[in-house]
Amino acid sequence: MMTGEIREHLERKILPFWEKLADQKHGGYYGYVDKELNIRPEADKGCILNSRILWTFSAAARELEKPELRVYADRAYDFMRRFEDPENGGVFWSVTFDGKPADTTKHTYCQAFAIYGLAAYYQLTGNREALDRAMALFRLIETRCRDTGGYLEALKADFSPESNEKLSENGVMASRTMNTLLHVAEAYAELQRACPDPAVRAAGRSCMERFLHTFYNPGKHKLEVFCDDQYRPLLDMQSYGHDIEASWLLWDAAQTFLPEAEQAPYRAMCLDLAESVCERAFTDHGLRNECVNGVNDELRIWWVQAETMLGLENAWELTGDPVWPERLKIQWNSLKRLIVDKRADGEWYWSVYEDGTLTERPMVEEWKCPYHNGRMCLRLIRAELPC
Numbered sequence: 001m002m003t004g005e006i007r008e009h010l011e012r013k014i015l016p017f018w019e020k021l022a023d024q025k026h027g028g029y030y031g032y033v034d035k036e037l038n039i040r041p042e043a044d045k046g047c048i049l050n051s052r053i054l055w056t057f058s059a060a061a062r063e064l065e066k067p068e069l070r071v072y073a074d075r076a077y078d079f080m081r082r083f084e085d086p087e088n089g090g091v092f093w094s095v096t097f098d099g100k101p102a103d104t105t106k107h108t109y110c111q112a113f114a115i116y117g118l119a120a121y122y123q124l125t126g127n128r129e130a131l132d133r134a135m136a137l138f139r140l141i142e143t144r145c146r147d148t149g150g151y152l153e154a155l156k157a158d159f160s161p162e163s164n165e166k167l168s169e170n171g172v173m174a175s176r177t178m179n180t181l182l183h184v185a186e187a188y189a190e191l192q193r194a195c196p197d198p199a200v201r202a203a204g205r206s207c208m209e210r211f212l213h214t215f216y217n218p219g220k221h222k223l224e225v226f227c228d229d230q231y232r233p234l235l236d237m238q239s240y241g242h243d244i245e246a247s248w249l250l251w252d253a254a255q256t257f258l259p260e261a262e263q264a265p266y267r268a269m270c271l272d273l274a275e276s277v278c279e280r281a282f283t284d285h286g287l288r289n290e291c292v293n294g295v296n297d298e299l300r301i302w303w304v305q306a307e308t309m310l311g312l313e314n315a316w317e318l319t320g321d322p323v324w325p326e327r328l329k330i331q332w333n334s335l336k337r338l339i340v341d342k343r344a345d346g347e348w349y350w351s352v353y354e355d356g357t358l359t360e361r362p363m364v365e366e367w368k369c370p371y372h373n374g375r376m377c378l379r380l381i382r383a384e385l386p387c
Contacts (some may be wrong), residue, residue: 002332002385007064010377013340015060017347018053018370019072026098028079029053033364037345044094044102046366047083047110050076054117055190056374058124063378070124077121077130080114088158089140093166094366104157107166108145109180111137112187119187119194134191141184142203149229150210153180170292172234174226178215179242181207186249189256204257208266211250216269221276238291240281241304247274248307248314267318274315282308282327285354286334299359301351303372305335310376313383325386348373 021029023041028050032043054076061069082099083091085106091114093103118134121127144159145152153164153175168174185207192200214231215223222238223246224231247270254266281288281296287308289297308331316324338352341363350361350368362368 002329003381003383006332006377007381009340010060010374010381011064014347014370014374014377015057015069017345018056020345021364022072022075023097028075028082028099030364031094031097031366032362034362035358035360037343037363042097044096044366045079045082045099046094047080047091048093048113049364049366049369050079050083051110051113051117052369052371054080055113055120056370058117058120059378060374062120062124063382073121073124076117077127080118080133083114085157090137090144090159092157105162105166106145106155106157106159107180108141108151108153108155109167109183111141111145112180112184115141115187116183116190119190123194131195134194135197138188138191138200138203142199149231150176151181151184153177168226170226170235170237172226174234175229176227176231178211178223178225178227178239178246181210181215182242182246182249185211185253189253192256201257204253208250208254208257211246212265212269216273218269218272221272223273236293238276238280240277240288240290241301241307243273244277244287244304244311245307247271247277247311251314251318271315271318274311277308277311278327282331283354284330284334286331286338298354299351300338300354302339302348302368305331305339306372306376309335310379313380313385316386317383322386328385 023030028045030039030041031045031049032040054073057069057073057076061067061073082095085092090106090111092101093105093107093110096102115134115137118130122130145155153167154162156162164174167177167180185204188200188204188207192204217224223243224233225237225239226234228234250266251270254263286300286305289299289301289304309328312324312328312331338356339348341347341349347363349358351359
């Protein structure tokens, strides 16, 4: 019953919202829609947003067997060129509404999402150019976006160092972040599924080992979030959203990169993260955002709620314990009540408080995209949910 409802939600609510944001004059998709659903046509366009739109429509067209959706993936694919740096390689953080370089930061996180979108587009179309562009970005990350200790964060256009404001918060400036590594692993897993390659597999295995042995804190049942260049934590923090997201993404990556005989410790880590998050942050009103220095942030954020659905489903797949689908039903109902925009032309709110009060965050900007909730729907549609 839930599966049919989720499919309808994807096809009638989420995808139509983003289809209407195609910029027919300048290409790509509009980069900003405010809380009142007003489009700002001259807003900058973010590479992360465009990459995630590319992934969403590529995956939806393929998995829903709806070839009519390809036109939206084609539009995002064509606009990806506007982010590419012909001089130094890699993709910029953002461009202007008409496709000129705006923020020329080369963030490893951003390169990874470009790979993610291009790999999905290749799976949809078989377009070899898309795969070549994804592989070029993979080689760039491995040669220009890392040092002997691991992956770097923010870099200038020429790949010289830059401060990491974009992936730091809570008053710290991180040299290594769990979030960037998570999405490098995610992108490499998608690339490996698109076209298996020994170098991609080796890099993916390295990502997995870094999670298991460095970012995972088994004593505190969480992933460390912000670290210095030696991977020393900078903050007493648990990001509930990232931990529940990692609980299924890392298992997905483990199945992609590792033989079955090596998967057990990753299974244990992923289940520990899911159980920890549910014990500390799961409520009848959705998942809390994070905990810093022992204080919970009660904000309910769109992507956290979507990833919670996937983490719960994955835990049920791993254990068969009926507690997980029961939580899944609670989460779906709270998500519909609090996060889904009831307006006919709306999609999901960025964030709300536990009592349903809306924040002032926009409906679309460089981070707010269809990837978290679109992927949630696509994965749950093909899952054999017992509810």
